[in-house]
Amino acid sequence: MLRLPLPPWKTGWRQKAALSLFELFLLTAFCLITNAAPAAETKADYQLLAAFDLPAHLLKATATITLAPGAATVVRLDGLRVTAVELDGVEVKAGGPTLTIAASAAERRLIIHYRKEVSSMADGLIEKAGIDLSDNWYPQLDFPALFHLQAIIPANFLAVSEADSISTEAVPNSRLVTFKFSRPLTYLHFVAGPYVKREVAFGGGKSLYTYFFPEDAELAADYLRKGKAYIRRYEKLIGPYPYQRFSIVENRLPTGYAMPTFTLLGQAVVRLPFIVDTSLGHEILHSWFGNAIGVDYSQGNWCEGLTTYLADQSFAAERGQGALFRKGQLIKFAAVNRELGGTIEEFKGGEASPNPRRIARRAVGYGKASMLFHMLRRKVGDRVFFAALRDFYRRMDGKTASWRDIEQSFKNAGGSGLQSFFKQWLTQKDVPDLKAEDISLKEANGRLRLKFTIAQSNKVPYKIEVPVVITNDFGQRRETVNLTSKSKKVELT
Template sequence: MPTPRLAPLVPMVAALILGVVAPAWAATALTPAVHHDLDVTLDPAAGTLEVTDRVSLPPGVREFRLLPGLTLREASAAGRPLPARRDGGRLTLTVPEGAGEVTIRYGGTLPDFGRERSIGAAVGAEGAFLPGLSGWLPSTGGETGGEPPSWRLSVRVPAPFAAVATGRLVKEVREAGTYRAVFEETRGVEEPSLFAGPWTVTERMHGALRLRLYGHPGQEALAGDYLDLTGRAIDGYAARIGAYPFDGFSIVSVPPPVGLGFPGLTALGRSVLPLPFVRGQSLTHEVLHNWWGNGVRVGEGGNWAEGLTTYLADHAAAEDRDPAAGRAMRLDWLRDYAALPAERDSRLTDFRGKTHDASQIVGYGKAAMLFHMLRAEVGADAFDAGLRGFWSAHAFQEAGWTDLRRAFETAAKRDLGGFFAQWLDRRGAPALTLADARAEGNAVRLTLRQEADRPYALSVPVAVETPAGTERHHLRLDGREASATLRTAARPLAVTVDPDFALFRRLGAGEAPPILRDVTLDPGTAVIVAATGEAATAAKALADRLVDGKAGNAGAGSPALLVGTDEAVAAALAGRGLPPVPESLAGRGSARVWTARPAGGAPLLVVSGADAAALQALLRPLPHYGRQSWLVFDGARAADRGVWPVGDSPLRRILAEP
């Protein structure tokens, strides 16, 4: 999920409660050059916004982003009008020397949720969604060399609405059918984000931290679990990294179906908030972004924050549940990469944020694997020391991959330049081959090869099964081939290379059964519609949603997407000499989705629905199941799903009978 930046600092009392000494940056943060003092009147149901912004600005020509629907009513300094120009969504002011505080007064009608399809400023009867940098206020984050502003925001909304913004809650009052609150941010974090809704607000103090859930009607029962998990997550991450850098954390229900992290706040779609995976994975991910991405801002050289947060939150939560769940998550990342066409691969240093599935596979999955390999390379203690050092040195500042590398080098007391360079600056991944494996008494003679444009320097995990149990070894592979003799305590029965998917690599045949992304990610995918009338229209719309890129024409070796109604799909499969719907899926649900890889052919994805309504119901949910091999839908609900069984791994060899 995309994350903006960060917010105020936890007081010393909170740091002591969390068992962490206040960091050096608590006393040394710089005061931003730009400061907003905002007086906001917002009526979500009417769609109106009125703002008076008293802002301190350096002299010169200043450009801002401001939504075209908002009318500039005044731009002045010391009571005198300032030269101002509007050009669509751009506002340009000329600020004279010695102008002091500038007043910008503006207002108008905001987009409603029915018209606003992107994640931008929008309002409606269910509330208001006004993220920073969306143009609802004059955006100044880039006006002083990239240093974000400080700000104070006073907001009024009519009953039954309440409002919440990023920043520290200074005060709030309900009176005469109006809710009024004041928020502030004294450090350079980011422009304020503002939300409103007809919420029930549940609060819990966690030491000195204010935890809140702003829930729409009917969501009150969710508060206990959400606030419990938030408190535990903050304590755990603070103990591992450093003091929590905010005064609290708010979970805010918003109308659009999103999951977004902001400084000290996460905005979750009203329909998303009750889903189990949000509590099981997404919430802790957003809490951790308060250190990575919001706390230490992403600087030049690529976005490291999503991969680090994915590894320390999502992957760590899976490992805590069961080591097998962590292994399964790493295998998912490698399956995703196996589905990524070579022309859509990219370097980690090119990743800025998720714009499509292909960028997520690299920026989240590959980056998370980098940190998993780094932890194995330097050891758990040095890895955690590197995290603490990176946070202490760069909190409330921008930092990049180079700063991360230096922090881990300091902690590990060794040069890691080669390790980082091979994973950050190169496209692609190594492919391993088990060239030879034979038992020699209580030992295994092993030869490994790697395929890559240039050999990677790898520490390859190897598991040797014996009658006394499984032994773990590592084989150093720094060139195209390496051989070693691995001594064992008992007679070796079998050997497996990288059994837990600890290396970022290309999966071998049998390790990667076909999944939806094998087809949806390929820009050369051929689309075949097997339907007529309304069903054909629904099928074409679904194909457009599924194919992540511009679909090409059918050709030899091209993946194919076949989508349509049951009878027409069956006829199309038979006409092409392809197998029918798998027996395990036949006759189930309103729609069935499955992948296949015909012998010697390209992957095939089939979507078969009972009628136009069954296909239409898949428009929103199906694109989110790219890691699956098959699914059964009842309407828009995935009633069953799974991944086809893996075949025999080419990296496993039986050496002897038990």
């Protein structure tokens, strides 16, 4: 390997005094994109150039972060081997997992050169079969930034990250991929591999893509057809698709993630025949709820329950299995420890894990929360329900939202008397525990009179509408009882 002298402006840095041609190209290419100032709506403009040594499972990268005046941050460096740091043209020593940058009245520029060796699947993937970087692969700020990512990848690879547009140009024995995205991000993801790319337009100059491995390329047509149908479905229900593109990307690792502008599905998952009819719609729906509208986790994660209701539960209902799906949700909730599960408002994340606490929390954050939206829709009707969702998307697109914002949208759409509804379902750990007592059936003046008491044993009683079904030799009769206290006497003739 030819080695070149270190440029004079680098001689004060604590790093080896020579660069390979590969590393020199990385530095000079990066200089082309480091002159942008922070966008007005963000605290930081984040330029990142990454390159890879696949046989060594190694990422080599340079981050240039321009902080707006008055912006301070603590930069996380977990899992990174930092080789040099410069702040406003002065060398800085970085020896720990974090780097604190104080605010300044003037704009500040932080440059970090670093490496990361991916030695296990827990860290991601860097090898000839593909690249997957999701966690701890770049210096991370403690607030969203406007990212400008460039990556040097093998000539036979294609790459995907959060982007409005992806462009590629040939460089010696490689490709330089540039990602442009107009929205600030809290986290950045990157995946690359020997993909076969397919594309279909879905209106407004926007496109849907698949990035599948050659051995699974024949699956692309079905994913494109169903993916386009899901986008149209949710545009009709909620509002315009928020980005310029959406990509369905196959991964060597067993993942099932939804990020702004793409979903990352494990190879084993992609091959399952039912995924296009179930999980794919769920992940696409996160484009609106969870990505375009972020989650204010300090007040609970609303998006998994809403997405489960509008995707998984709705798909089951359309197959004639709505009652069976809801029963399954209730069984999952009944099987877990209520104290471990907590309340809907306390639910933060959606990790899939065999840990009993996380299983309990998923039963609450996905299952019980989806039932909340089911009850809410029945309470206010379809017109108000979907008008509220459209209002929620229109008001909160590009922002983080809480349950309070959802409640406000239902109020805006004409829903009334919902304060107690949201309060009880968000803050109580249990569900209504009901029973019928003191049942009597008597005849008077030639008419049957049914009397009974509906009682709930909950410590804090729910205010709910209880469906009652009475069955006799002539058929069934359905009534609804408005229960607002521990018990209520009911009389039917």
